[in-house]
Amino acid sequence: MNGDAWTLRYEGLDPAEVGLREALCAVGNGYFVTRAAAPEASADGIHYPGTYLAGCYHRASSTVHGRTVVNEDLVNGPNWLPLTFRAAGERGRDGGEDEGPWFGEPGFAVLDQRLEFDLRHAVLTRRRRCRDGAGRTTDVIQRVFAHMGRPHLGVLVTQLTPVDWSGTVEIRSGLEGRVVNDGVARYRGLTSRHLFPAGQGAKGEVIRLQVATEDSGLQIGLAARTRLRSGDSALHPDAVDLLDVAGRVDRVFTVAVRQGRTLTLEKTVALFTSRDGRAAEPAASASELVADVEDTAVLERQHRLHWQELWRRCRVGADFEGAGTVHLYILHLLQTFSANSVDLDVGLPARGLHGEAYRGHVFWDELFILPYFHRHLPELSRAVLRYRYRRLDRARRNAAAAGRRGAMFPWQSGSDGGEETQELHLNPRSGRWLPDRSRLQHHVGSAVAYNVWLYHRVTGDQQFLSHAGAEVVLEVARFWADAAEYDEALGRYRIRGVVGPDEYHDGYPWSSRPGLDDNAYTNVMASWTLHTARELLAELPAYRRAELLERLGVDGAELAGWDRIAHRLHVPFHDGVISQFDGYERLEELDWAALRARHGDIRRLDRILEAEGDSVNRYRASKQADVLMLWYLFTPAEVRRLLTGLGYRVDLDLMERTVDYYLARTSHGSTLSAVVHAWVLARRDRRASWRFFREAVAADVHDIQGGTTAEGVHLGAMAGVVDLLERCYSGLSLRRDALVLDPVLPPQLGQLDLTLHYHGHGDVLVRLAHRHASITVPPGTAPPIHVVIRGTEATLRAGEVVRVDLPGG
Numbered sequence: 001m002n003g004d005a006w007t008l009r010y011e012g013l014d015p016a017e018v019g020l021r022e023a024l025c026a027v028g029n030g031y032f033v034t035r036a037a038a039p040e041a042s043a044d045g046i047h048y049p050g051t052y053l054a055g056c057y058h059r060a061s062s063t064v065h066g067r068t069v070v071n072e073d074l075v076n077g078p079n080w081l082p083l084t085f086r087a088a089g090e091r092g093r094d095g096g097e098d099e100g101p102w103f104g105e106p107g108f109a110v111l112d113q114r115l116e117f118d119l120r121h122a123v124l125t126r127r128r129r130c131r132d133g134a135g136r137t138t139d140v141i142q143r144v145f146a147h148m149g150r151p152h153l154g155v156l157v158t159q160l161t162p163v164d165w166s167g168t169v170e171i172r173s174g175l176e177g178r179v180v181n182d183g184v185a186r187y188r189g190l191t192s193r194h195l196f197p198a199g200q201g202a203k204g205e206v207i208r209l210q211v212a213t214e215d216s217g218l219q220i221g222l223a224a225r226t227r228l229r230s231g232d233s234a235l236h237p238d239a240v241d242l243l244d245v246a247g248r249v250d251r252v253f254t255v256a257v258r259q260g261r262t263l264t265l266e267k268t269v270a271l272f273t274s275r276d277g278r279a280a281e282p283a284a285s286a287s288e289l290v291a292d293v294e295d296t297a298v299l300e301r302q303h304r305l306h307w308q309e310l311w312r313r314c315r316v317g318a319d320f321e322g323a324g325t326v327h328l329y330i331l332h333l334l335q336t337f338s339a340n341s342v343d344l345d346v347g348l349p350a351r352g353l354h355g356e357a358y359r360g361h362v363f364w365d366e367l368f369i370l371p372y373f374h375r376h377l378p379e380l381s382r383a384v385l386r387y388r389y390r391r392l393d394r395a396r397r398n399a400a401a402a403g404r405r406g407a408m409f410p411w412q413s414g415s416d417g418g419e420e421t422q423e424l425h426l427n428p429r430s431g432r433w434l435p436d437r438s439r440l441q442h443h444v445g446s447a448v449a450y451n452v453w454l455y456h457r458v459t460g461d462q463q464f465l466s467h468a469g470a471e472v473v474l475e476v477a478r479f480w481a482d483a484a485e486y487d488e489a490l491g492r493y494r495i496r497g498v499v500g501p502d503e504y505h506d507g508y509p510w511s512s513r514p515g516l517d518d519n520a521y522t523n524v525m526a527s528w529t530l531h532t533a534r535e536l537l538a539e540l541p542a543y544r545r546a547e548l549l550e551r552l553g554v555d556g557a558e559l560a561g562w563d564r565i566a567h568r569l570h571v572p573f574h575d576g577v578i579s580q581f582d583g584y585e586r587l588e589e590l591d592w593a594a595l596r597a598r599h600g601d602i603r604r605l606d607r608i609l610e611a612e613g614d615s616v617n618r619y620r621a622s623k624q625a626d627v628l629m630l631w632y633l634f635t636p637a638e639v640r641r642l643l644t645g646l647g648y649r650v651d652l653d654l655m656e657r658t659v660d661y662y663l664a665r666t667s668h669g670s671t672l673s674a675v676v677h678a679w680v681l682a683r684r685d686r687r688a689s690w691r692f693f694r695e696a697v698a699a700d701v702h703d704i705q706g707g708t709t710a711e712g713v714h715l716g717a718m719a720g721v722v723d724l725l726e727r728c729y730s731g732l733s734l735r736r737d738a739l740v741l742d743p744v745l746p747p748q749l750g751q752l753d754l755t756l757h758y759h760g761h762g763d764v765l766v767r768l769a770h771r772h773a774s775i776t777v778p779p780g781t782a783p784p785i786h787v788v789i790r791g792t793e794a795t796l797r798a799g800e801v802v803r804v805d806l807p808g809g
Contacts, residue, residue: 004324005323005324005327006118006119006120006324006327007116007117007118007119007324008024008025008115008116008117008119008324008328009114009115009116009117010025010113010114010115011113011114012112012113013110013112013113015046018046018047019046019048019707019709019710019711020703020709020710021036021115022035022036022037022047022048022050022710023035023036023354023355023700023709023710023711023712023713024036024117024328024700024701024709024713025115025117025124026332026335026352026354027122027123027124027144027145027146027154027335028122028146028335028336028353028354029122029146029147029148029151029335029338029340030054030148030151030334030335030336030337030338030339030340030341031053031054031146031151031152031271031340031341031344032051032052032053032054032077032146032151032154032271032353033051033052033146033335033336033352033353033354034050034051034080034081034144034146034154035048035049035050035051035354035355036115036117036124036126036144037049037050037079037081038104038126039081039082039083039084039142039144039156039158040082040083040084040102040103040104041104042104042176043179043180043182043183048182048183048355048710049079049081049176049179050076050079050183050354050355050356051076051077051078051079051080051271052074052075052076052077052353052354052355052360053075053077053220053271053273053353054337054341054344054346054353055275055344055345055346055415056074056075056077056218056220056273056275057072057073057074057075057218057360057414057415058072058073058075058194058213058217058218059071059072059073060073060190060191060193060194061191062189062190062191064189064190064424064433065424065433067423067424069190069422069423069424071190071191071359071420071422072359072361072414072415072420073181073194073356073359073360074349074353074356074359074360074361074414075181075194075195075213075218075220076179076180076181076182076183076194076356077179077195077220077271078175078176078177078179078195078209078211078220078222079175079176079177079179080154080175080222080224080269080271081144081156082172082173082174082175082176082250083156083158083171083172083173083174083226083265083267084102084103084104084171084172085102085103085138085160085169085170085171085172086100086101086102086103086108086132086169086170087100087132087134087136087165087167087168087169087170088167088168088169088170088254100132100133100134101132101133102172103130103132103140107132107133108130108131108132108133109130109131109132110128110129110130111128111129111130111131111137112128112129113126113127113128114126114127114128115127117328119324119327119328119331120304120307120308120311121145121303121304121307121308122145122146122148122303122307122331122335123143123144123145123300123303123304124143124144124145125141125142125143126140126141126142126143126144127139127140127141128140128141129163135164136162136164136165137162137163137164137165138160138161138162138163138165139159139160139161139163140158140159140160140161141158141159141161142156142157142158142159143155143156143157143300144156144157145300145303146335147299147302147303147306148303148306148307148310148338148340149302149303149305149306150293150299150302150303151340152270152271152272152286152289153268153269153270153271153289153290153293153299154268154269154270154271155266155267155268155269155296155299155300155303156267156269157264157265157266157267157296157300158264158265158267159262159263159264159265160257160262160263160264160265161260161261161262161263162257162258162259162260162261163259163260164259165259166256166257166258166259167256167257168238168254168255168256168257169254169255169256169257169263170252170253170254171226171228171252171253171254171255171265172243172250172251172252173224173226173250173251173253173265173267174207174224174243174248174249174250174251175200175207175208175209175222175224175248175249175250175269176247176248177195177197177200177209177210177211177222177247177248178197178247178248179195180192180193180194181193181194181356183355183356183357183711184355184356184357184711185428186425186426186428187356187359187426189426194213194218195211195212195213195220196211196212196213196214196247197210197211197246197247198210198211198212198216198219199281199283200244200246200247200248200249200283201244201249202242202244202249202251203287204291205225205226205227205251205291206223206224206225206287206290206291207223207224207242207249207250207251208221208222208223208224208249208283208284208286208287209221209222209223209247209248209249209283210222210281210282210283211247212274217274218273218274218275219273219274219281219282220271220272220273220274220282221271221272221273221281221282221283221284221285221286222269222270222271222272222282222283222286223269223270223283223286223287223289223290223291224251224267224268224269224270224290225267225268225269225290225291225293226251226253226265226266226267226268227265227266227295228253228255228263228264228265228266229263229264229266230261230262230263230264231262235255235263237253237254237255238254238255238256239252239253239254240252240253240254241254266295266296268290268293268296268299269286269290270285270286270287270289270290270293271286272285272286272289275344310334310338312755312763313376313377313755313757313762313763314330314334314376314377314755315753315754315755316330316722316725316726316752316753316754317751317752317753317754318725318749318752318753319749319750319751319752320748320749320750322694322697325697325698325701325721326697326721326722326725328701329700329718329719329721329722330372330718330722332352332354332713332715332718333369333372333715333718333719333722335352335353336348336349336352336353336354336715337373337380337383337384338380339377339379339380341380341383342379342380342383343383345386345387345390346387347362347366347384347387347388347413348362348365348366348369348384348715349361349362349712349715350362350363350365350714350715350716351711351712351713351714351715352712352713352715354712354713355710355711355712355713356711356712357708357711357712358412358712359412359414359420359422360414360712361412361413361414361420362387362412362413362414363411363412363413363444363716364411364441364443364444364447365672365715365716365719366384366447366451367447367450367451367633367716368672368675368716368717368719368720368723369384369715369716369719370384370385370451370454370455371454371458371719371723371727372719372722372723372726374454374455374458374459374734375458375726375727375732375734375754375756375757375758376755376756376757377757378455378458378459378461378757381451381455381459382455382461382464384451385451385452385455385464385468385469385472386468388409388448388451388472389468389469389471389472390417391409391413391416391417392407392471392472392475394416394417394418395407395408395409395410395417395445395475396475398410398417398418398419399479399482404479404482404483405478405479405481405482406475406476406477406478406479406480406481406482407445407472407475407476407478407479408442408445408479409444409445409448409476410439410444411438411439411440411441411442411444412438412439419439421436421438421439422436423435423436424436427607427610427611428607429604429607429608429610429611430607430610430611432610434610435514437499437506437507437514437515438499438503438506440497440498440499440506440514440515441498441499441500441501441503442479442483442498442522443498443500443501443519443521443522443525445476445479445480445529446476446480446522446525446526446528446529447525448472448476449472449473449476449477449529449532449533450525450528450529450633452465452469452470452472452473453473453532453536455469456469456536457734457735457736458734458735458758460736460759462539465536465539465540466540466541466544469536470533470536470537470540470548471548471552473529473532473533473536474533474536474537474548474552474554475552476529476533477529477530477532477533477562478552478554478558478562480495480526480529480530480565481530481558481561481562481565483495483526484526484565484569487570490570491568492568492569492570493565493568493569493570494517494518494569494570494582495517495518495519495522495523495526495569496515496517496518497513497514497515497516497517498515498516498517498519498522499515499516499519500516500519500520500521500522500580500581500626501521501624501625501626501629502580502622502623502624502625502626503623503624503670504605504606504616504617504621504622504623504669505580505581505616505617505622506617507617508583508617509587509615509617509618510586516581516582516583517581517582517583518570518571518572518581518582519580519581519626520571520572520578520579520580520581520626520627520630521580521626521627521629521630523569523570523571524569524571524630524639524642524643524646525630526569527565527566527567527569527642527645527646528642530562530563530565530566531566531645533562534559534562534563537549566645567645567646567647568646568647569646570582571643571646571648572584573648575661576654576657577627577654577657577658577661577662578627578654578658579627580622580626580627580662584620587618587619587620588618588619588620589619589620590619590620590621590665595608601706602667603667603668603669603705604667604669605621605623605667605669606623606669620665621665621666621667622662622665622666622667623666623667623668623669623670623673624666624668624669624670624672624673624676625662625666625672625673625676625677625680626662627658627662628658628659628662628676628677628680629676630642631655631659631679631680632675632676632679632680636655639655640654655680656684659680659681659684663677668695671696671699671700671705671714671716671717672714672716672717672720674692674693674695674696674699674717675692675696675716675717675720675721675723675724676720677689677692678690678692678693678695678696678724678728679724679728682724682728682729682744682746683744686744686746686747689746690746690747690748690749693721693724693746696717696720696721696724697721699714699717699721700713700714700717700718725749725752725754726752726754729743729744729745729746729749729752730743730745730752730754730766730768731743731744732766734756734758737786738785738786738787738788738793739756739758739764739775739785739786739787739788740787740788740789741766741768741773741775741787741788741789741790742790743768743773743790743806745768745769745770747770750769751767751768751769752766752767752768752769753765753766753767753768754766758785759782759783759785760780760782760783761777761778761780761782761785761798762778762780763778764776764777764778764785765778770806771805771806772803772804772805772806773789773790773803773804773806774801774802774803774804775787775789775796775801775802776800776801777796777797777798777799777800777801778798778799779798779799780798780799781798782798784796784797784798787802789802789804790804790806792804
C-alpha cells in the first residue's frame with residue numbers, strides 16, 4: 001500500500017489482501033455502499049462482491065444445536081458491477097480458432113494491477129494488463145463510483161485497449177441477483193440466502209432485475225444501461241444478445257476492435273428498494289431513471305462537485321506521517337451516512353455498509369462518531385438521533401418485557417429497534433457455540449442520552465430537544481431509576497445483572513446467574529443520566545415541560561426519587577482504584593507473559609481461554625476500556641464532580657492510579673480500546689498517547705486484528721482517530737457560550753487545520769501549531785461568537801480572525 005495524502009494506492013496482486021482492499025476501497029453515498037470487488041469477480045473465497053443498502057434488513061431462522069435461532073441480517077444486495085469480455089472467433093497465435101474463457105475465468109491471466117482510490121472524489125480506478133490463453137494482451141482501466149448527489153446511481157466506466165491484436169470482442173454486462181450473505185466465516189452455519197428472483201427482462205438498451213425476500217417484506221430492483229464508444233463517437237455493436245436465467249440478466253455486445261485503439265464501455269445502474277416508498281415496483285423505478293439519465297461524464301462531474309463541497313465542510317489538515325489515512329477514514333464515515341441517509345430512517349452500523357460483520361447492526365458506536373458530525377454536519381447527527389427517537393416506543397416495550405419502566409435501548413439494533421443481539425456465538429478457535437450475554441449491556445441507553453445532550457450542547461438545537469431529545473433522556477432516566485435496587489446494608493442503590501463496555505466479563509465464576517453487579521461505568525452513567533434529565537427539563541419552555549411531564553406521567557415524587565438515586569448509586573473501589581464491578585477484587589490475576597509466549601497476539605483473550613477450557617470471567621482482564629470510558633466522555637474535573645456527587649471522596653491521583661491499573665490488564669481486543677487509551681493518556685503521557693493513536697490509525701488500514709476489516713470497517717474507531725486530532729489534542733470544546741481551545745499537540749504532530757460548523761457559521765477555520773493558534777470566522781450574517789484560546793478570550797464577528805501565541809510551545 002502506498003499513495004499520497006489523497007490517494008490510497010495498491011500495487012500488484014495479493015490474494016491474501018483482496019478482502020481488505022475490497023472493504024477499504026469500497027464506494028458509497030449513504031444510500032448504498034459497494035465493495036471494491038473486480039467487476040468480473042464472483043464470490044470464490046478470495047473475492048467477495050457485496051452491495052449493502054442502508055436499512056435493508058431481513059430476518060431468517062437457523063437451527064443450531066437443535067435450537068431455532070432467528071437473526072436479522074443486513075442483506076447483501078444484487079451485484080450491479082458484473083462486466084467481462086473475451087475475444088470472439090479470432091485466430092490465436094497458434095493459428096487455430098479459440099474464443100477462450102471470459103476475463104476473470106481460469107486461463108485469462110491478470111499480469112499486473114494497480115488500484116487507486118481518489119479520496120477527494122470517492123472514485124476508484126483499477127488498472128490491469130491481462131492476457132488470454134491465445135496470447136492476446138489487453139489493457140483494462142475501470143473507474144467506479146456511487147453518485148453522491150444522485151443516491152440511486154452507480155457508475156462503472158471500462159476502457160479496453162488491445163495491445164497486440166485486432167479482431168472482434170464480446171462484452172457481457174449484467175446484473176447478478178443470485179447472491180447470499182456469506183462474507184463472515186463464523187456465520188456460515190446459519191441461513192444465508194435472503195433474496196430470490198422476482199422478475200427480470202430488457203427493454204431497449206436497459207436491462208432490469210428484481211429480487212425479493214420470500215415473505216416479500218423487502219424488494220430490491222436494479223436497472224442497467226451499457227453504452228459503447230470509441231473516442232468521442234458512439235459505437236453500434238455488430239450484435240446485441242440477451243442472456244436471461246432466473247436471478248441473472250446480461251447484455252452481450254459483439255464489436256470490432258483495433259490494436260492500440262481504446263473501446264469505452266459506460267455502465268450506469270440505478271438501485272431502488274421497497275423501502276423507498278415509491279408507487280412503482282423498485283425495478284420499474286430503476287428502469288425509468290436509468291433510461292433517461294445523463295452520460296457518465298456528466299454524472300462524474302456532478303459527483304466530484306458534491307465531494308468537493310463535502311470536503312470543504314469536513315476538511316482536516318494534519319501534518320504527520322499517515323495523514324492520508326485520516327482522509328480515508330472520514331471518507332468512509334461520509335460514504336456510510338450522508339445527506340442521502342437523512343430521510344431513510346437508518347442508524348449507523350458499527351461496521352459501516354462495507355460487509356456483514358455484526359450482521360450490519362447498530363451498537364453504541366455513534367457515541368464515538370457523532371461528535372465528528374456535530375462539528376461538521378450537524379444535520380446528520382440529528383438524523384441519527386431521530387433514528388433512536390423513532391424507536392423509543394419499541395425501547396419502552398423492551399423495558400416492559402424485562403419488567404422495567406422507561407426505555408431500554410437494545411445493544412444491537414436494526415430495522416425496528418428490537419433487541420437483535422444473537423443468543424449464541426461461535427468461538428472459531430474452539431468451534432463451540434456459546435451463550436451470548438452481551439444484550440445485558442444496558443449502558444447503551446446512557447450512550448443514547450449522552451449523544452442527545454452533547455448534540456444540544458454543541459448545536460443549541462432547542463427544537464430537537466423540546467420535541468424529541470428530552471423525551472429520550474427522560475425515559476432512559478426512568479429505566480435506570482426502576483433498575484436501581486436499594487441495599488439496606490450498603491445504604492446505597494445497586495444495579496445488578498449487567499455487562500459493561502469491557503464485554504469479556506458476563507458473569508461471576510462463582511455464580512450461574514448471568515451478568516455482573518454494579519459495573520462502575522454503568523452506575524456512574526446512570527447517575528449522570530438521572531441528573532441530566534432534570535437539567536434538560538429545566539431548559540425546556542414551561543409549556544413544553546408541563547406537556548412532557550403530563551404525557552409521560554412523571555410527577556414530583558418520581559423526580560424526587562430520581563434525585564435520591566442519582567446521589568446514592570453504588571460505585572465499588574478496591575486498592576485505591578475504581579473497581580470495574582462489584583467483586584472484581586475477588587478475581588485472579590492473569591499470567592499475561594505466559595499467554596503471550598504461547599499465543600503471541602492475545603487481543604481476543606476470551607476466545608483463547610475458552611478454547612483452552614478456561615474462562616476470562618475468572619481473571620482481572622479486560623477486552624477494552626471500561627472504567628476508563630468515564631475519562632473519555634468527561635474531563636477529570638467532571639468525573640470528580642460525578643463521584644463527589646455520589647458521596648465518594650476523590651483525590652487528585654485517582655485517575656492516574658485507575659488508568660495505570662487497567663492499562664496493565666487490558667488486551668485491547670477492540671479497535672475502540674486504542675482510541676480511548678490515547679485520549680485518557682493525552683495530557684499525562686503524550687508518548688504513550690501517541691503510540692495508542694498510531695495503533696488506532698493502523699487499525700483498519702493495516703487490519704491489525706487479523707482479517708476483521710475485510711468483513712466490514714470499524715466506523716467507531718475511524719471516527720475516534722479523527723476525534724483525537726480535532727477534539728482531544730486540540731483541546732477543542734464547543735459550548736453554547738464559547739468555542740474553547742486548549743491545545744496539547746504531541747511532538748510528532750505538526751500543524752493541525754480544521755473547519756467547523758458552529759452557531760450558524762459553516763466554515764470556522766481553526767489552525768493550531770505548537771507555538772500559536774488562530775480562529776477565523778468566515779464572512780456572513782451569523783451573530784458573533786465568543787472564543788477562548790488557552791485562557792485568552794475574544795469575541796469574533798463574521799470575517800474576523802484572532803491569533804494567540806502559545807507560551808511553552
